[in-house]
Amino acid sequence: xxxxxxxxxxxxxxxxxxxxxxxxxxxxxxxxxxxxxxxxxxxxxxxxxxxxxxxxxxxxxxxxxxxxxxxxxxxxxxxxxxxxxxxxxxxxxxxxxxxxxxxxxxxxxxxxxxxxxxxxxxxxxxxxxxxxxxxxxxxxxxxxxxxxxxxxxxxxxxxxxxxxxxxxxxxxxxxxxxxxxxxxxxxxxxxxxxxxxxxxxxxxxxxxxxxxxxxxxxxxxxxxxxxxxxxxxxxxxxxxxxxxxxxxxxxxxxxxxxxxxxxx
Ligand code: MF3
Ligand code: CO
Numbered sequence: 175x176x177x178x179x180x181x182x183x184x185x186x187x188x189x190x191x192x193x194x195x196x197x198x199x200x201x202x203x204x205x206x207x208x209x210x211x212x213x214x215x216x217x218x219x220x221x222x223x224x225x226x227x228x229x230x231x232x233x234x235x236x237x238x239x240x241x242x243x244x245x246x247x248x249x250x251x252x253x254x255x256x257x258x259x260x261x262x263x264x265x266x267x268x269x270x271x272x273x274x275x276x277x278x279x280x281x282x283x284x285x286x287x288x289x290x291x292x293x294x295x296x297x298x299x300x301x302x303x304x305x306x307x308x309x310x311x312x313x314x315x316x317x318x319x320x321x322x323x324x325x326x327x328x329x330x331x332x333x334x335x336x337x338x339x340x341x342x343x344x345x346x347x348x349x350x351x352x353x354x355x356x357x358x359x360x361x362x363x364x365x366x367x368x369x370x371x372x373x374x375x376x377x378x379x380x381x382x383x384x385x386x387x388x389x390x391x392x393x394x395x396x397x398x399x400x401x402x403x404x405x406x407x408x409x410x411x412x413x414x415x416x417x418x419x420x421x422x423x424x425x426x427x428x429x430x431x432x433x434x435x436x437x438x
Contacts, residue, residue: 178350178358180376186417188283189352189378192229193415193426196285199223200276201429203247207291209268213249216274217260220247224278232277232284232355241398248275248288255343255384255392255401255409256288268294271304273411277355286351286380287427288413299387300408303340307385307410310334310342314363314381318416318423322373328365331383335363341390343409346401348382351415375420382413 181189202223203216224231224246231246243257250258250273251266258273266272275288290304310331317326327348335342348361359371363383386392388407395402403409417424 176358178371178374178377179352180374181352181378181417182376185283185352186376188281189285189415189417190426192278192280192283193285193287194428194430195224195227195229195280196276196278196287196415197427197429198227199278200274200287200289200427203274203276204291207266207272207293209266209294211266212262213251213258213260213264213266213272214262216249217245217247220274220276224276229278229280232279232286236355239398243399249273250275250400250409250411252408253403253406255386255403256346256411257399257401259397259399266293269296271296271300271408271410273409275411275413283353284351284355285427286355286413286415288382288411290410290412302338303385303387303408303410306335306338306340307383308412310383310385311381311412311414314383315414315416315423315425318373318379318381318418320373320375320418320420323368323370324359324361324373325365325369326367327381328362328370329367332364335383335385341386341388343384343386343390343392345392346384348380348413350378351380352378373418375418377418378426379416379418380413381416382411384409384411
């Protein structure tokens, strides 16, 4: 197990910037999500916004198992858990749920965040799925306290999700993030209290529950990227990059006012 990087003042300042950009892009996409739009439309809006804010997509060209991710955003609809590839063929319909995942490089640092949004009115079951998943993220973040352990985050997320009859995806995990997209530690969304690495001040952690309405099992589609729930049930994903401090966790992926940002 390699050590969890601790960011110094300069690294933290740069993380703040990268994370604010990632969050601003994500926020910018939210109002565009409506029936009739394609996931490729959202990709292009995301790609352009990342460029306007002077950053680079950390997803585009990202290599995994000998493949390069072909888009600037990850957009996962309904049973797609994560890493959905945007497509002009994928037209959003009322009742869909859409997970948007934005990861950017800026000045040598990475900001990572995601959320799932409804397309128009959605079923009560999906409403509950989104609510519980977002609550699980908040509860996980609350555990990112100096002196706690990583397993405290994992446990809080799992406990909340399962108490509502949903399941946490086990094939993918949250992670440290900083000078690269994935740093130690791995942050599973299931686990036991009091286990794993001790949390110290200056860690930057991407906490990201992926929650299935049905069973937690997943599979990857033949495109090599898109992860779907094996049982076809809907899936939600909420993610923040969080800085640990002596006075508690601080969410870094908070959007800036877009108008101010774009005109500067
Ligand atoms: N937030 C995702 C992750 O942490 C982003 C992956 S980018 C992709 O794994 F290129 F792999 F799609
Ligand atoms: Co992530």
